[in-house]
Amino acid sequence: MEDERGGAPVTVLVNGQRREVRTEPDTALLYVLRNHLGLKGTRFGCGLGLCGACLVLVDGQAAYSCDLPLWAVRDKAVTTVEGLGTPGRPHPVTRALIAGQAAQCGYCLSGVIIAAAALLGRDADPPEEQVRAALDGNLCRCGAHNRIVRAVLAAAAELRAEPRDRPRPRAMP
Amino acid sequence: MRPAQDTALPPSLAANPRLGAWLRVRPGRVVEGGGEGGGVEGGVVEVWPGKVELGQGVLTALAQIAAEELDVGLGQVRMVPAVTGLSPDEGYTAGSMSIQYSGAALRLVCAEARGRYLAAAAARLGVTEDKLTVGDGQFLAPDGRATSYWELADDGLLDRPATGGYPPKPTSAYRLVGTSVPRLDLPDKLAGRPRYAHDLAPDGLCYGRVVRPPARGATLTDLDQAAALALPGVLAVVRDGSFLGVVAEREEVALRAADRLREGAVWGRRPTLPDAGDLPAFLVSAAAETAVLAEAGQPPAPGRVAAGHEATYHRPYLAHASMGPSTATALASDSDQNGARLRVWSHTQGVYQLRAELARALDLSPDDITVTHVAGAGCYGHNGADDAALDAALLALAVPGRPVQVVWSRADELGWAPFGAAAVVRLAAETDPAGNVLSWRHEIWGNGHSTRPGSAPGTSPVALLAAGHRARGADIEAAAEPPMARGGGAGRNSVPGYAFPAYQVVNHRLLEMPLRTSALRSLGAFVNVFAAESFLDELAAAAGRDPVEYRLSCLADPRARAVVEAAARRSGWDSWAPHKPGEPDESAGHGIGFARYKNTAAYCAVVAEVTAVTEVRVRRLTIAVDAGLIINPDGAANQVEGGAIQAVSWTLKEQVRFDRYGVTSDTWETYPILRFSEVPAVDVELMAGRGNPALGIGETAQGPTAAAIGNAVYDALGVRVRTLPFTEENVVAALPG
Numbered sequence: 001m002e003d004e005r006g007g008a009p010v011t012v013l014v015n016g017q018r019r020e021v022r023t024e025p026d027t028a029l030l031y032v033l034r035n036h037l038g039l040k041g042t043r044f045g046c047g048l049g050l051c052g053a054c055l056v057l058v059d060g061q062a063a064y065s066c067d068l069p070l071w072a073v074r075d076k077a078v079t080t081v082e083g084l085g086t087p088g089r090p091h092p093v094t095r096a097l098i099a100g101q102a103a104q105c106g107y108c109l110s111g112v113i114i115a116a117a118a119l120l121g122r123d124a125d126p127p128e129e130q131v132r133a134a135l136d137g138n139l140c141r142c143g144a145h146n147r148i149v150r151a152v153l154a155a156a157a158e159l160r161a162e163p164r165d166r167p168r169p170r171a172m173p
Numbered sequence: 174m175r176p177a178q179d180t181a182l183p184p185s186l187a188a189n190p191r192l193g194a195w196l197r198v199r200p201g202r203v204v205e206g207g208g209e210g211g212g213v214e215g216g217v218v219e220v221w222p223g224k225v226e227l228g229q230g231v232l233t234a235l236a237q238i239a240a241e242e243l244d245v246g247l248g249q250v251r252m253v254p255a256v257t258g259l260s261p262d263e264g265y266t267a268g269s270m271s272i273q274y275s276g277a278a279l280r281l282v283c284a285e286a287r288g289r290y291l292a293a294a295a296a297r298l299g300v301t302e303d304k305l306t307v308g309d310g311q312f313l314a315p316d317g318r319a320t321s322y323w324e325l326a327d328d329g330l331l332d333r334p335a336t337g338g339y340p341p342k343p344t345s346a347y348r349l350v351g352t353s354v355p356r357l358d359l360p361d362k363l364a365g366r367p368r369y370a371h372d373l374a375p376d377g378l379c380y381g382r383v384v385r386p387p388a389r390g391a392t393l394t395d396l397d398q399a400a401a402l403a404l405p406g407v408l409a410v411v412r413d414g415s416f417l418g419v420v421a422e423r424e425e426v427a428l429r430a431a432d433r434l435r436e437g438a439v440w441g442r443r444p445t446l447p448d449a450g451d452l453p454a455f456l457v458s459a460a461a462e463t464a465v466l467a468e469a470g471q472p473p474a475p476g477r478v479a480a481g482h483e484a485t486y487h488r489p490y491l492a493h494a495s496m497g498p499s500t501a502t503a504l505a506s507d508s509d510q511n512g513a514r515l516r517v518w519s520h521t522q523g524v525y526q527l528r529a530e531l532a533r534a535l536d537l538s539p540d541d542i543t544v545t546h547v548a549g550a551g552c553y554g555h556n557g558a559d560d561a562a563l564d565a566a567l568l569a570l571a572v573p574g575r576p577v578q579v580v581w582s583r584a585d586e587l588g589w590a591p592f593g594a595a596a597v598v599r600l601a602a603e604t605d606p607a608g609n610v611l612s613w614r615h616e617i618w619g620n621g622h623s624t625r626p627g628s629a630p631g632t633s634p635v636a637l638l639a640a641g642h643r644a645r646g647a648d649i650e651a652a653a654e655p656p657m658a659r660g661g662g663a664g665r666n667s668v669p670g671y672a673f674p675a676y677q678v679v680n681h682r683l684l685e686m687p688l689r690t691s692a693l694r695s696l697g698a699f700v701n702v703f704a705a706e707s708f709l710d711e712l713a714a715a716a717g718r719d720p721v722e723y724r725l726s727c728l729a730d731p732r733a734r735a736v737v738e739a740a741a742r743r744s745g746w747d748s749w750a751p752h753k754p755g756e757p758d759e760s761a762g763h764g765i766g767f768a769r770y771k772n773t774a775a776y777c778a779v780v781a782e783v784t785a786v787t788e789v790r791v792r793r794l795t796i797a798v799d800a801g802l803i804i805n806p807d808g809a810a811n812q813v814e815g816g817a818i819q820a821v822s823w824t825l826k827e828q829v830r831f832d833r834y835g836v837t838s839d840t841w842e843t844y845p846i847l848r849f850s851e852v853p854a855v856d857v858e859l860m861a862g863r864g865n866p867a868l869g870i871g872e873t874a875q876g877p878t879a880a881a882i883g884n885a886v887y888d889a890l891g892v893r894v895r896t897l898p899f900t901e902e903n904v905v906a907a908l909p910g
Binding site: 132 | 356814848
């Protein structure tokens with residue numbers, strides 16, 4: 001099945017759609033998302049699962065896509081930041097971040113949004129310390145941390161008021 | 174309104190005087206329809222600033238300034254990213270100068286453009302200019318007839334040099350400037366839409382990776398590239414001296430091929446770096462050029478001096494540590510097609526400077542190269558952005574007609590990008606019996622703070638990383654010291670802002686540069702303010718005086734006094750108690766730091782509250798800033814808070830580590846930065862502008878934050894830690910034997 005570009009067909013389930021890509025099974029999910037599928041919201045930060053810029057949800061759990069081989073997500077549902085909301089109605093965490101201007105360069109925020117969405121999927125009313133602890137795997141270099149934490153708390157409050165936006169974690173097999 | 178007499182133009186306007194270089198009115202589309210329905214809709218004013226968005230929100234603030242002066246809506250302004258050949262050359266976006274200087278230029282351009290369009294509108298409507306009201310891009314006559322920028326759109330109106338003769342609005346008439354409008358770029362960036370240089374995906378894009386030497390100064394002596402070339406999808410292996418890279422159809426293939434090249438490369442290595450275990454000893458003994466940067470007053474008569482004091486401070490090398498590793502995309506033309514022979518998309522801080530350096534590196538004319546700015550992650554100074562552009566260009570030249578995107582690895586970003594310079598600062602003072610300073614001496618040892626492209630003479634080696642690795646390449650020249658009139662580099666904020674009767678500032682600029690140093694947010698101000706404000710606290714303590722009272726006793730500038738007083742008041746300085754009820758912090762302390770950035774930009778005072786046993790934690794920062802006119806208060810507060818939090822990270826945790834061969838702190842585990850649970854509460858007060866012009870704000874908090882933390886640690890522990898960062902190792906080393 002190889003052509004001069006290399007790779008073989010693999011199917012992935014991303015943002016509710018089955019997509020076929022042509023690569024090797026040990027390719028990191030990040031490159032499939034960004035280049036093969038054009039989903040640029042998931043970002044490269046370190047390649048070692050140490051900064052959180054590349055976080056996605058895999059079956060509702062936050063996972064580092066930069067060192068997650070494609071074979072590991074076979075038959076699993078991958079959700080990227082693009083899949084968390086719609087252009088007309090962004091995810092409540094995204095809305096709260098914009099409302100709170102909780103960013104400077106914004107590069108880390110896709111991962112922050114994923115981590116926060118995963119947290120709020122587990123706990124509708126986390127105290128501030130728990131929000132900070134949940135985001136400790138996400139590095140931010142601009143110093144937007146406090147604004148981000150306030151935005152996540154605001155999004156949690158909004159989700160409690162409007163639970164239909166709340167992401168539901170799937171049971172792990 | 175008729176032009177008044179010419180006034181002196183701001184420097185970037187004097188250098189780029191044509192109004193049309195800054196602004197273009199783009200006509201909207203004509204809407205058909207009878208009665209009220211017809212007209213022209215959807216026009217925009219394109220603003221072409223020479224400054225670039227670095228995540229600091231500057232394009233939003235500049236859009237506010239433009240919309241304000243033109244009397245158009247913010248939504249009717251479109252900010253165009255800087256591109257060589259079209260955008261005005263405003264130099265680097267750096268040094269907290271964009272609002273202070275570019276804002277001033279844009280304000281005059283827009284005031285004049287409004288005047289020209291107002292005249293055209295008056296002629297069109299057959300009324301005098303003073304009868305027209307302007308708003309949302311419309312020029313409205315008293316009888317209800319109207320026209321608009323979009324209807325009048327004519328590039329000819331702005332195809333003339335600025336006169337500076339159209340006075341901008343008085344600040345009292347502002348409706349948009351001074352308000353916290355939301356950032357224009359955030360909705361896309363937060364929705365994951367492609368907005369970063371990393372996200373470019375032109376047709377035919379292929380992916381490049383560079384294999385760096387395993388050590389500084391290592392040379393590539395042998396290479397087996399067969400294994401890399403055997404990978405399907407590898408387009409080219411590029412070797413030029415010790416520069417080694419690969420281009421592949423897919424990014425994952427480029428990564429694997431780079432790994433195979435690394436395995437197939439044989440390098441000659443030799444130790445080139447100083448002993449990291451005693452960096453201060455290297456800094457004060459290396460070959461250096463010594464200069465007196467500033468001096469004033471006369472030494473005090475010996476009889477007046479009650480005591481002499483001296484202390485030595487040290488900062489390590491610091492990494493910019495951008496969250497997004499440096500990237501660039503380049504396209505070399507494969508034929509005699511129209512346009513540039515080399516196109517580069519980069520998150521550089523200066524498109525023209527990068528173009529000139531690429532031209533030198535590649536032996537091309539600058540006219541053969543186009544550099545377009547695309548946002549990157551926050552850079553905080555000169556990171557690897559420019560270097561990545563040469564990497565991409567070298568690889569693109571091997572595959573003409575195919576755009577090549579290079580993204581640095583995290584290890585290269587932390588290990589090979591320029592660093593903020595390490596330094597030793599020695600302070601000495603003589604005091605009178607009350608502890609007042611009679612003479613002050615500030616002495617600095619370290620490398621300079623800018624090796625940006627264009628900062629060395631045109632005959633010096635190309636200041637891009639790959640250039641030194643290519644065959645016949647040469648090392649980048651040791652960083653120079655810019656004049657103090659431009660804010661200095663190592664000398665930044667070394668001249669006391671206090672009313673001392675006599676002072677002298679001496680800089681020892683190293684002539685060798687074992688690790689490349691270049692601009693990191695605030696340059697030398699970080700260590701100079703840390704050292705001077707720590708030392709001032711030591712003098713206050715020696716005199717048994719309160720740190721706030723002591724500072725106020727020698728601060729003459731009322732704006733400086735005001736921020737110190739505001740930070741103290743807001744933090745509850747006078748009523749502060751380390752042992753809060755129910756919070757038995759046995760080692761809590763508070764401290765203050767103050768500086769006016771560059772001695773010419775924003776004033777900033779910081780009060781830090783810490784807890785310190787062996788691990789130092791910052792609990793709270795209270796910050797007061799006077800930046801004169803604030804364009805966007807929320808954006809300004811965000812910049813100040815962000816800078817302060819970054820400074821907490823530098824102060825508590827950060828230090829580039831290296832052995833005799835290379836940098837060893839090349840992951841987030843070996844170069845840790847502050848995490849969410851370690852970030853202090855931050856409270857920022859922006860002082861009222863009181864009619865003062867805008868002052869740069871982006872770097873003002875760096876030095877005062879470090880000093881405030883150091884002074885708070887002393888308050889908590891009674892121990893003066895003079896070596897950054899305040900790790901357990903350095904705190905323990907400072908404890909009395």
